[in-house]
Amino acid sequence: MPPSSAALIRDVRPWGGPAVDLTVADGVITAVSPTQPYAEGSADPAGSPETVVQGRGRLALPTFTDAHCHLDSNRVGLPFRPHTGGPGVWTMMLNDRANWRDAEVGITERVSDLLGREIAHGVTTVRSFAQVDVDAGLERLEAVLAARETHKDRATVQVVAFPQAGLLREEGSPQVLEDALRAGADVVGGIDPCTLDRDPVRHLDIVFGLAEKFGVPVDIHLHEPGELGLFSVDLIVERTLALGMQGNVLISHGYALFDDPTRVDGLLASLAEADIAMATIAPGGKSRVPVDRLTEAGVRVGLGQDGQRDYWSPYGNGDMLDRTWQLAFTMGHRADELIEHAVAVATRGGASIVEPQLPRLGAVSDRPGLAVGDVADLLLVEGETVTSAVMDRPSDRTVLRAGRVVADQLELV
Structure with missing residues (x-):
């Protein structure tokens, strides 16, 4: 957490609601009160905080969490x-291995630059994979750790120490x-x-x-299809429960797990029982x-950007608001409540994965993160409504970390 001080964030609309002023002390929201106009230079109604941030009537949202990215x-x-990639995880991995250096x-x-871009666009919490294998060793991990220090x-x-090449195909992988x-x-x-490893x-x-x-x-x-993917989930659930690791396991992607409507209820029940979270990158197609x-089943779920414009795919730009649009679009959402829920997933949904002490989303209608007692990790963004901001992805954004401005107008401060 960065050093913080008293701040007043004036004239913002939390989740598109009425205009309020947010008072922040020690990085935490301590008061939410109706916006009170006052002349510049006159006494501040909040008692002269050290910093005043002008919201200008913009929306106030929790900052984004990129719950699944490969900064490296x-x-x-x-x-x-x-x-230049080919089909399948192994082929794509070899293509990346041949080119990333x-x-x-x-x-x-590259890693530090992308993390900075994500922050400038509204992200203050990240779960990043770092590829470790017998080819890269710890080189890519060290780059991610260095970027974390730069932007701490x-x-x-x-x-996440990530064995992209598997653990059994190349000797020495488990040791790395x-x-x-x-x-x-x-x-x-x-x-x-x-x-991939053919030995679950x-x-x-x-x-x-x-x-x-x-x-x-x-x-x-977990990219595995249909019955095979469900079999792997069963094994993961079994181990999670046996080791008492409820709340500490996440399945990323889960492609094809939900294709069979007759299996969905049972799968949701299993994930909820073991408190296994999920992260999606909002893929196209039926996956x-x-x-x-x-969310309604009580399963924590977050949104991420995966690798970005890399040797696996030309997609991605570091903007989680853009990826939130993609989530709403691929889900076929049109109603404001559902599009706002996509924002909730992309913000506090993912945050509850990285920081399990935070309350999880309990319903599609939940709009957390902007109440007294919440850490003042805030995104101020232009928009008539939350839905319009998702549709327009405006550049007028201010990003606050613990009440302190860390980025403005898509540039780091």
């Missing part, structure tokens, strides 16, 4: 290059994963225990064994994660 896998801001600027600079007063960054946890990673990752028991033994050894959460990429049903 990006070419944002670099010259565009043709996509040859970018126009080094990995450390602007954002919370949780780092353990080395990454010793080097400062906060979460242990896994990936497709059936389709050994794969999950390693992942959950390291989680238990180091006392860290688990985040597993949709039903964020509304997850």
